[in-house]
Amino acid sequence: MIDPKILRESPDAAREGIRKKHIDCDLDAALKTDEDRRKLIVEVESLRAEQKLANVEMAKLPKGSPEFLDKIGTMKSLSSRIKEADVSLKELEEAWTERYLNIPNLPHESVPEGKSEEDNVEYKSWGDIPKQEQYHIPHYDFDWLDSILDFKRGTKVTGAGFPFFVGDGARLARSLVSFFLDQANEAGIQEMGVPYFVNEASAMATGQLPDKEAQMYHVVEDDLYAIPTAEVPLTNFLRDEILDESELPLYRCGYSACFRREAGSYGKDVRGLNRVHQFDKVEIVKWVKPETSYDELESLREYSESLLQKLGLPYRALLMCGGDMGFSQTKQYDLEVWAVGQQRWLEVSSCSNFESFQSRRAKIRFRDSETGKNEFVHTLNGSALAIPRVFVAILENGLQADGSVKLPEVLVPYMGKDRIEPK
RNA sequence: GGAGAGAUGGCUGAGUGGUCGAAAGCAACGGUUUGCUAAAUCGUCGUAGGGGUUAAACUCUACCGCGGGUUCGAAUCCCGCUCUCUCCGCCA
Numbered sequence: 193m194i195d196p197k198i199l200r201e202s203p204d205a206a207r208e209g210i211r212k213k214h215i216d217c218d219l220d221a222a223l224k225t226d227e228d229r230r231k232l233i234v235e236v237e238s239l240r241a242e243q244k245l246a247n248v249e250m251a252k253l254p255k256g257s258p259e260f261l262d263k264i265g266t267m268k269s270l271s272s273r274i275k276e277a278d279v280s281l282k283e284l285e286e287a288w289t290e291r292y293l294n295i296p297n298l299p300h301e302s303v304p305e306g307k308s309e310e311d312n313v314e315y316k317s318w319g320d321i322p323k324q325e326q327y328h329i330p331h332y333d334f335d336w337l338d339s340i341l342d343f344k345r346g347t348k349v350t351g352a353g354f355p356f357f358v359g360d361g362a363r364l365a366r367s368l369v370s371f372f373l374d375q376a377n378e379a380g381i382q383e384m385g386v387p388y389f390v391n392e393a394s395a396m397a398t399g400q401l402p403d404k405e406a407q408m409y410h411v412v413e414d415d416l417y418a419i420p421t422a423e424v425p426l427t428n429f430l431r432d433e434i435l436d437e438s439e440l441p442l443y444r445c446g447y448s449a450c451f452r453r454e455a456g457s458y459g460k461d462v463r464g465l466n467r468v469h470q471f472d473k474v475e476i477v478k479w480v481k482p483e484t485s486y487d488e489l490e491s492l493r494e495y496s497e498s499l500l501q502k503l504g505l506p507y508r509a510l511l512m513c514g515g516d517m518g519f520s521q522t523k524q525y526d527l528e529v530w531a532v533g534q535q536r537w538l539e540v541s542s543c544s545n546f547e548s549f550q551s552r553r554a555k556i557r558f559r560d561s562e563t564g565k566n567e568f569v570h571t572l573n574g575s576a577l578a579i580p581r582v583f584v585a586i587l588e589n590g591l592q593a594d595g596s597v598k599l600p601e602v603l604v605p606y607m608g609k610d611r612i613e614p615k
Numbered sequence: 616g617g618a619g620a621g622a623u624g625g626c627u628g629a630g631u632g633g634u635c636g637a638a639a640g641c642a643a644c645g646g647u648u649u650g651c652u653a654a655a656u657c658g659u660c661g662u663a664g665g666g667g668u669u670a671a672a673c674u675c676u677a678c679c680g681c682g683g684g685u686u687c688g689a690a691u692c693c694c695g696c697u698c699u700c701u702c703c704g705c706c707a
Contacts, residue, residue, distance in 0.1 A: 233665055244634095244676090247688050251633040260687095267687035295706045434662095566662085 193292055193552045196226060197520050209298030212514035216463055222291040229284045236277045240512070243270055279599045290593035293402060297549040299514045300523040306345070306382035306513025306569070313513065315525065318497065319506030322532045322589065330533040331587040332464030336595070341465070352497040353454065353462070353469035360612045364599075365472060367606030368579050369447050370592070372474040375499060376445040376576065381476060384446040394428040397554035399520040409451050422448035422475040423573045427550060430479065434566055435558040441480040441488060445576065448473065465580040466538065472579040478572040479556065485570035486523070489545045492574045493525045496541045499577055503600045506530040508537065529581065533588030538581040543574030 199206050200223065207219055246267055253260040304313045331337065338344075340361025346354045357365050373383055395401040395417045400408060419425060426446050432526035435442070450473050454462070461467050476495070480488045493509060500507045514523040521544040528537035548568035551557070557566040590597040595614040604610050 230665065232677080237665065240677090241675060243688080248634050250687070255633095264687045269687095271687055 193294055193299060193549065195548070195552065196292065198296070199223065199504065200226060206295075206298060210480050212295060212299050212303065212305060213296050213517070213519075215296045215517035215519070217294050217296065219295065221289075222295060225284065225288045225291050229281070229288050231450060232281050232284055234276065236274065236281055239270065239277060241272045243267070243274060243387075246270070246479055262493065296519045297522050298548065299517065299521075300545070302511075303480075303517065303523055304511060304513045307515040308513075309516050311513040312510040312516055312526070315509045315511040316497075316505075317508040319503060319530075321506055327591050327593070328533055328535060329588070329591060330464065330531075331584050333533075334587065334614075339615040340612065343464075343525070351469075353467070355465070355468060360607075361583075363581055363607060364603070364612070365583060367603050368577075368582055369472055369474065370606055371603060372499060372576055373445070373447055375502070376474065379495060381443040381445045383428070384422075384426060384444050386419070386422050386446045386448050388425075388448060388451075389414075390419055390424050390428065391416060394424060394431065397431055398424045398550055399553065400424060401609075403519055406455050407453055409453060411426050418451035419448060421450050421473060421575075422446040423477060426475060426477040427556075427571055427573065428554060430556050431554040433556060435479065435556070435569065437558050437561050440558060440569065441478055443476065443478050445474060445476045448452045448475070450578075458502055460536075462533075464524045465584050466534075467542050468580060474576050476574050476576050479551075480572065481558070482567070485545050485547060485572060488570075488572055489523060489525075491544045493527070493571055493586070496527055496543055496574050496576045500527065500529060500540070500582075502602050503582065503586070505582070505589060505600075507540075518544065519544050520544075522547045522549070527577075529585040530584050531581075533591065534584075538584060540577045540581045540585075541575040544572060546571045 194206070199219070203219060203223060204265075208221060209218055246263065249268075250260060250263050253263065257391045282507065304311065306312065332338070338358075340358055342356040342358050377383060389411065392401065392415060395408065400417070400420060404420075408420055410416075411418070419599050425448075426444055429444070430442075449470055454467055454469060457467055476492065478488055478492065497507070497509065507527055507529045510526045510528065512521075512526060517524040520535050520563075524542060524544040527541035527542050528569050529540050530536075547570050551568040554571075556569050556571070558569050559565070560567045586600065586603075587597055590599060592598055592611075597612045599607055599610055601610075
């Protein structure tokens with residue numbers, strides 16, 4: 193949620209931001225509701241003040257005295273007036289909340305204009321794109337794929353998009369998780385194990401609800417949501433808490449399985465491991481002081497990039513345009529790795545600044561020593577990294593003439609060998 | 616899953632219908648005083664949302680786990696829920 197005061201005081205800037213994000217939302221209706229709401233608050237509160245004052249007087253009167261009984265009569269009508277006003281206020285508050293939850297976060301000035309992914313700006317690229325004459329075999333066409341990934345049985349056991357990782361495949365996935373966590377540890381980012389299910393309040397705080405409800409698996413019986421990313425439990429770890437200024441900046445990372453319904457996806461996007469319903473990911477979350485959050489975003493991106501560099505995978509960093517970034521983000525970089533076999537870029541990381549959009553919903557604050565007031569922290573998060581697509585890039589880019597896959601140097605200690613042989 | 620007990624401010628803990636936003640103690644912060652690693656003493660000491668102001672001052676309202684209800688009036692009475700603790704059951 194955006195600071196309602198900012199919307200009230202500079203609606204034009206907000207309008208401009210919403211336009212840049214190409215999101216349909218009625219700001220004027222929200223502002224009107226806000227105005228009505230505040231008017232009614234004043235009314236209700238002054239009625240209550242009157243009631244309170246009368247109560248003090250009544251407390252002094254002897255019970256059952258004529259004055260007392262008389263007072264009860266007048267107070268009764270006041271009481272019912274308050275109740276009526278309360279009901280309309282409640283309705284207004286609900287409308288207000290709904291309207292305000294549907295206002296996106298405003299993009300930072302450095303965010304490029306644009307409607308769709310075609311307008312994203314290539315911010316940086318690294319590594320050599322392998323030449324055309326190499327073997328262009330998409331991983332899903334490897335003839336020995338079944339020995340490391342079993343899609344068929346995954347479909348039998350659960351459904352499409354829930355593959356089994358087998359043997360070297362399972363070990364490679366686990367090696368990547370370990371490698372990413374070890375790297376984070378070395379960088380001084382504390383590791384967390386997180387719950388895989390969260391309640392409604394948590395899903396609301398990080399913005400999955402009400403916006404992306406259809407993307408989450410929902411356990412109806414217990415009203416819990418399977419996490420689509422470790423960001424959700426991690427960010428909610430400090431929900432409703434006031435932090436000490438000296439704790440900031442605070443960095444945490446967590447490995448988790450991520451569950452996504454991916455309703456509406458089809459075609460090339462979902463072939464092989466490109467898009468699955470359950471995947472592993474290591475996620476980093478930062479809680480920082482507002483004035484540092486954009487520098488923190490750059491260092492977060494650089495950290496995630498360093499992982500791809502160590503793996504020797506060619507990638508590019510995209511600065512997302514207004515229309516293609518998320519609802520809650522103010523600025524976002526995506527990292528895409530080049531998959532030679534498919535001749536396409538695969539997104540493996542997304543690093544974002546949310547400013548106070550999440551912390552306002554989640555009520556995560558710190559006491560500012562300068563103002564002496566509680567201020568909202570800025571939150572950021574970034575994948576470091578998502579496993580399956582890195583897995584894909586390693587397979588496709590590492591494919592050798594003899595059909596084996598040469599593994600990145602840094603993974604050799606984890607895998608106990610330097611290549612995966614066809615079986 | 617069953618039975619019982621409980622949930623009050625940073626903490627401990629009073630408060631069973633009316634000046635209770637809430638006693639008292641501890642902790643914290645500021646001052647004074649004495650001065651050997653501290654004591655005494657005075658004061659301050661929750662959060663949020665309105666109104667107001669250039670900004671303050673000032674002022675109003677809400678909040679005693681959460682949501683309803685009763686009442687002129689609820690921390691206090693009633694109902695539902697959540698969580699914690701103890702016992703029983705089950706279980707990796």
